[in-house]
Amino acid sequence: DVKVTQSSRYLVKRTGEKVFLECVQDMDHENMFWYRQDPGLGLRLIYFSYDVKMKEKGDIPEGYSVSREKKERFSLILESASTNQTSMYLCASSSGDVSQPQHFGDGTRLSIL
Amino acid sequence: DQQVKQNSPSLSVQEGRISILNCDYTNSMFDYFLWYKKYPAEGPTFLISISSIKDKNEDGRFTVFLNKSAKHLSLHIVPSQPGDSAVYFCAASATNTGNQFYFGTGTSLTVIP
Numbered sequence: 001d002v003k004v005t006q007s008s009r010y011l012v013k014r015t016g017e018k019v020f021l022e023c024v025q026d027m028d029h030e031n032m033f034w035y036r037q038d039p040g041l042g043l044r045l046i047y048f049s050y051d052v053k054m055k056e057k058g059d060i061p062e063g064y065s066v067s068r069e070k071k072e073r074f075s076l077i078l079e080s081a082s083t084n085q086t087s088m089y090l091c092a093s094s095s096g097d098v099s100q101p102q103h104f105g106d107g108t109r110l111s112i113l
Numbered sequence: 114d115q116q117v118k119q120n121s122p123s124l125s126v127q128e129g130r131i132s133i134l135n136c137d138y139t140n141s142m143f144d145y146f147l148w149y150k151k152y153p154a155e156g157p158t159f160l161i162s163i164s165s166i167k168d169k170n171e172d173g174r175f176t177v178f179l180n181k182s183a184k185h186l187s188l189h190i191v192p193s194q195p196g197d198s199a200v201y202f203c204a205a206s207a208t209n210t211g212n213q214f215y216f217g218t219g220t221s222l223t224v225i226p
Binding site: 099103 | 115117119122145147149154155156157158159162164202204208213214215216217218219
């Protein structure tokens with residue numbers, strides 16, 4: 001069974017801090033994704049990666065960056081956290097083409113004070 | 114602009130009856146569609162998918178119907194069970210955009226015992 005693990009379930013940070021959210025998958029998947037989920041807006045794609053050291057912007061990349069140094073790990077970085085980045089963050093991974101479903105972690109509830 | 118829409122934020126159904134969740138999309142290039150189920154404090158889990166070459170896909174109690182001309186898909190759950198109570202997201206992708214999926218805003222289903 002695919003396991004996608006997000007390092008923290010809950011995180012509280014202050015405005016202006018640099019925040020790291022970590023995600024690890026154990027199925028050797030090529031593709032990894034970061035989403036945020038907000039009420040009334042569903043899941044919105046922030047960044048994704050098709051391979052090590054590769055990254056692509058999603059729909060809402062502003063204020064975020066990512067790092068993929070190893071195939072199993074995909075990090076989301078909030079360069080200078082702001083209150084409008086308070087959200088649920090979900091990491092996902094998938095293999096192959098679009099017909100393969102994405103497997104999600106349990107999410108990180110991030111609060112920026 | 115939201116390319117995938119779920120216009121019903123919530124739905125309540127009696128146990129044993131049929132649940133019908135609806136999803137509309139605007140991009141005619143979408144050719145692969147998925148439904149995910151999400152319980153509170155957990156990540157979304159894949160439920161069922163359909164490719165644009167089909168108009169129906171069935172898996173046990175779950176059936177997805179696709180109407181390409183109307184750009185509409187629906188998920189039928191028969192019979193509904195209390196354990197089906199969750200938020201359901203539809204997602205769509207176009208083969209030429211790689212693995213990027215566009216998610217709807219979700220419908221919260223409550224199955225009343």
